[in-house]
Amino acid sequence: MKQISTRFSMAVHILSLIAVNANEITGEYIAGSVNTNPVVIRRIMGLLKKAGLVDVRPGVGGAFLLRTPDRITLLDIYRAVNLLDDNRLFGIHEDSNIRCQVGRGIESVLQSELSEAQSAMERRLAQTTLSQLTAKFS
């Protein structure tokens, strides 16, 4: 199966760098640390900006957080870069045959069960802040 995109882990990496060195690092430097192309970094930065987590100084370069690192959770970052249809992690097949007893009921039952599972994951992500992460390698 396909894993959740590495955009997420790269975004955490990016924000960690900014948290540690606000306004001192360029996209070029970040790309060097993440070990990828600068455009990939800028794309993710665009999502983080759209989510209101960071801002960037165009022209001159350098980025800074719009919230303190203890108020940015992994869930905030996850939501910023992983845009899902209707915010549903699990895909559910549609158009089940409504003339079948199982086909009729399966969608709504699964919908609620799977959204519970998704919530459990998200609650765990919400428990960890950026400052807790950076504390582990500073």
Place this chain on the structure above:
Amino acid sequence: MKQISTRFSMAVHILSLIAVNANEITGEYIAGSVNTNPVVIRRIMGLLKKAGLVDVRPGVGGAFLLRTPDRITLLDIYRAVNLLDDNRLFGIHEDSNIRCQVGRGIESVLQSELSEAQSAMERRLAQTTLSQLTAKFS
């Protein structure tokens, strides 16, 4: 972002049908209820067989569970059809620059945090059994 494959929800649908009508339904009928091509059903059935959840009578047709529905959880089904590298739901970018303080530490820290989040989701999936599901539309 890409959602988790509908293979999972289709697998739950399939097993629900088998739980309700053991040995009475063909792949053709299941395909009609799921509203897809029979080959798609057989592919998923193959995964479920490999996981030891069901068995099928070749030639004559019909499938049956190898465990009672109260001993099959959503996690069992999820694991049967969603094969992940090293069982990791979250992809993590590799080859971070080890000469950077953040790049050096990010991978292992993220690995443990994200596996916690994955576990939280899986624990929730493990709480629901096939019999609990079918009870809701029978």
Place this chain on the structure above:
DNA sequence: CACCGATATAACCATTATAGTTACAACGGT
């Protein structure tokens, strides 16, 4: 045995997400 409906599997296809890349416009301080 011959047939027929069923399962098993390979092969192919169109669609989509992803991550990387090149190219170019715009910004802003020196």
Place this chain on the structure above:
DNA sequence: ACCGTTGTAACTATAATGGTTATATCGGTG
């Protein structure tokens, strides 16, 4: 005015997905 930076568009290769056709095999029935 220059130059390093950010912002985007466009293109690419790769891979997962879900569907489809085709073919082989199985097993009970006439």
